[in-house]
Amino acid sequence: MxxxxxxxxxxxxxxxxxxxxxxxxxxxxxxxxxxxxxxxxxxxxxxxxxxxxxxxxxxxxxxxxxxxxxxxxxxxxxxxxxxxxxxxxxxxxxxxxxxxxxxxxxxxxxxxxxxxxxxxxxxxxxxxxxxxxxxxxxxxxxxxxxxxxxxxxxxxxxPGVTAYGAVHKAQLQPGQTMALYGVGGVGHMVLQFAALTGAQMIGVARGKNHLKLAEELGCYRTIDSNSGDPGEILKKDGGVDVSIVFAPSTPMLRQAIVGTKPGGKIIVGTFTDAGPFFFPDQKQIIGSVIxxxxxxxxxxxxxxxxxxxxxxxxxxxxxxxxxxxxxxxxxxxxxxxxxx
Ligand SMILES: [Zn+2]
Ligand SMILES: [Zn+2]
CATH class of the missing domain: 3.90.180.10 (Medium-chain alcohol dehydrogenases, catalytic domain)
Incomplete structure (x- = not known):
């Protein structure tokens, strides 16, 4: 063979x-x-x-x-x-x-x-x-x-089972907001599983193609991570309930933590460094693998x-x-x- x-x-x-x-x-x-x-x-x-x-x-x-x-x-x-x-x-x-x-x-x-x-x-x-x-x-x-x-x-x-495992752990509810960081092989499947929960989705990515794909898969909003800090942008708007991070990027994980509401969840599926963690916000960082x-x-x-x-x-x-x-x-x- x-x-x-x-x-x-x-x-x-x-x-x-x-x-x-x-x-x-x-x-x-x-x-x-x-x-x-x-x-x-x-x-x-x-x-x-x-x-x-x-x-x-x-x-x-x-x-x-x-x-x-x-x-x-x-x-x-x-x-x-x-x-x-x-x-x-x-x-x-x-x-x-x-x-x-x-x-x-x-x-x-x-x-x-x-x-x-x-x-x-x-x-x-x-x-x-x-x-x-x-x-x-x-x-x-x-x-x-x-x-x-x-x-x-x-x-x-x-990507399918990895995306499903992450969405499963997020326990999204209809009406909640979820920001996905990294719209690639796993990310495009995360959006499809998350859409089934009724959550409102935001896609954060680099490059036009990935942002367009996020829109096609149901994101009501996309943020180009090259054109500003998505964490600060989302925080200004009140933050999201759940962030799911599949971008292999430490800065993006840290942005995701900032852009998540107090008490919210950050699901992480890549090797990154979460950095200092402010416990009184009661955010949860959850790892997810396959x-x-x-x-x-x-x-x-x-x-x-x-x-x-x-x-x-x-x-x-x-x-x-x-x-x-x-x-x-x-x-x-x-x-x-x-x-x-
Ligand atoms: Zn693989
Ligand atoms: Zn065993």
């Missing part, structure tokens, strides 16, 4: 990925072999490929196949997998496997799984979906509703009903470099997907 292999991380311009012919993997007990048809291209893939996370031990193996928003059909079943069948269309999210027995796994918060040996991350500790085949851990694969096309479904497995299997199933149900849809642009497996370069250059409005 053909796979995009990462051996030595480095700037995407230096072409760290090589399209290589490798053996098709054999599924072990509890695993399935998936014939990949689509894989989303995530900013975190770019971070890993460029070596930003080497100090944190990512990638954990070398060479590795990146990619963690994967859709395909089951080509082979490992021992003990009797609830799936060959030909089933399934997806895999970044959480490739968890222990299933720790307190987090038992309370539908398995993205917090505390196991150091059983928790695996797709495309970071095990091979991912930039390839013609990959292994899935059957308990962490999800059947895809028939109405969803492969390439459209792929981003549901990372989502549980239960939340993933919710995302698929909502997408199947037609209420949310990932905006995509597709590339072929040999154009993976091109997709990553476009992502780095800020040219991808919402999500790039490799189709195989």
């Amino acid at each position: 053909r796979a995009q292999l990462l051996a030595t991380p480095g700037p995407i311009e230096s072409k760290p990925l090589t399209l290589t012919e490798v053996a098709v993997p054999e599924p072990g007990p509890g695993e399935v072999l998936i014939k990949v048809t689509a894989c989303g291209v995530c900013r975190s893939n770019l971070h890993m490929i460029e070596g930003d996370w080497v100090a944190n031990g990512v990638p954990a193996k070398s060479p590795i196949v990146p990619g963690h928003e994967v859709v395909g059909t089951i080509a082979k079943l490992g021992a003990g997998v009797d609830w799936l069948k060959i030909g089933d269309r399934v997806g895999v999210q970044p959480l490739w496997s968890t222990c299933g027995v720790c307190e987090f796994c038992l309370t539908a918060r398995e993205q917090l799984c505390s196991s150091t040996t059983k928790k695996e991350i797709t495309g970071e500790t095990v091979d991912g979906g930039y390839a013609e085949y990959m292994l899935g851990y059957a308990l962490h694969t999800y059947k895809i509703p028939d109405v969803l096309k492969d390439a459209e479904a792929a981003p549901l497995f990372c 989502g549980s299997r239960w939340e993933m199933e919710d995302v698929l149900k909502i997408a199947a009903s037609g209420k949310v849809k990932a905006h995509i642009v597709t590339y072929s497996l040999d154009q993976t470099d091109e997709a990553l370069r476009a992502l780095k250059a800020g040219e991808i409005e919402a999500r790039a997907v490799i189709t195989i």
